[in-house]
Amino acid sequence: MIELAPTLFLFGAFMLSLLGVFLYAIWRGDEEAQELWWWSAVFATAGAAALTYAFRNEAEWLSIIFGNALNMWSCGLLWTGVVVFVEKPVRLPLALLGGAIWIAGLWQADLNMRIAETAAISAVYEAAAAWELFRYNQIREQRLVSSRVTAWIIALQAALDFALAVAAPFLVVDNESFLTSPYLKARFLELSGFVAILGFLVATLSKERLASRREVAALIDPLTGLPNRRAFDRAVERARRGATPRATAVLVFDLDNFKFINDRFGHAVGDRVLAAFGAAASRSIRANDLLARIGGEEFVAILSPADRTSALAIAERIRAAFVREAKHLADGAATVSVGVTVIEGETPDLAAMTRVADDALYRAKAEGRNRVIFAGEQHEQTSLASRA
Known part of the structure; x- marks a missing residue:
């Protein structure tokens, strides 16, 4: 009989990789939208994380150490893509810091603490990404509808992850039954919904901003930089x-x-x-x-x-x-x-x-x-x- 959890993770890895390829293809069609490159890397990295989770039974250490690190790096790359979108300088070391700290030793905690730690680190990156988008909406004269929606969706995910970080010590889970636990199935469904919506939103966000840029460019005299x-x-x-x-x-x-x-x-x-x-x-x-x-x-x-x-x-x-x-x-x-x-x-x-x-x-x-x-x-x- 095929185990449900590995199958779900394999399917998730496939879908995440597909979203990554989709965003990368959009970026290649318009390389001016650099944030799309970073966001394609988000889904590719998350897809690699899901692939390691699918082989947890065969190589538990791979899933625990590198799978979770990849997941945190995907959150860091999400924040980096938002930073690029709002036209701020990239701080890649900060984006990779969460996963690096995890590999350095956080992974050695017990299962409940690992859940709390991964949720907390992910929430920090998500909250930072949402904050950048909220600030972008406040300071820009032409506010994009999709950026407000994206900010709220990411903020909601950050709130859920913060709540999970607080509740994790009280979850009834153990290593032996983890792959069949109700928690894992609920978490998989919640994250699947989030990444599906996020993939659609970031593609829409870049497209809307590109249209806005072109409209602005059509109103600017290229020689003097003044309105035409x-x-x-x-x-x-x-x-x-x-x-x-x-x-x-x-x-x-x-x-x-x-x-x-x-x-x-x-x-x-x-x-x-x-x-x-x-x-x-x-x-x-x-x-x-x-x-x-x-x-x-x-x-x-x-x-x-x-x-x-x-x-x-x-x-x-x-x-x-x-x-x-x-x-x-x-x-x-x-x-x-x-x-x-x-x-x-x-x-x-x-x-x-x-x-x-x-x-x-x-x-x-x-x-x-x-x-x-x-x-x-x-x-x-x-x-x-x-x-x-």
Whole structure:
């Protein structure tokens, strides 16, 4: 007659290895998702542990020493995969520490203590993984639904393992009947459910984050690292739907002599000029302001809240910072003209404000470039000429 426990463990080893291969194949299709490599290693390692458990009758020492060590290492690798996912540095020695401590001597305890020790070490890694995902959800602006679900599932497993670590000394188990004990069957079923759900969740988690990354990449100008025209249009649409009266300023920038710079010095220098403006302008605006490249050498900033004084001050700060940043590029020919408009006490129409600021920009170009011009509500215009 085939013994039930070895058969279950062989089946578990097969399923875990299959999940590992599945995640590895997904990773090979998108090697940017490095966490998938670590998570595939989780299931491969857990599958190796289950394989040693299947041969407990033939080699008990293999199961007790190395099977449990592999199981703890799989939990450490789970935590490491989460660390990679949340973009923190890998600390592999910590991931392997639990299994190393086990091999160093913890395995020599009696059966009940071994159960308590393995559950406690696994719970520590699981709790750490859940904590990293919970923190990721709190600090990220774009929160992934699957990361919250994964965090709660791992946290639940950690709680179960902590409870088992506390209850283990009171379990009625012994070495002779361990493979046929109700505890082992219940534990196998519980862990099988957990790893099956976990395999699905981590694959979904990586896929969802990849989609989020690609969406973000589609909204970013690769040369300057700023939001692009698509991102700006989305911001305008969001502002239109949720508009409330607020002092708001729109600044429109156009790099002077840009065609001449490209023709005279080459597009590589032109690209460096664009990047220099993006860097200078990004350092000069506030954290809650929006700066975007809307095409070619044109940029726009939305400042909120901002009155006339602060808007002109920021526009002039950006102009001066760019002149300093680009003074060694294109023989100092790189400057910027700026058009500014502000609305106070009314619901801002960003699209209309951009058109008004654009008109002021053309006035700045006509008056000699490298200056800031303000267009007020009655089209009053003020010029801040360059002193450089």
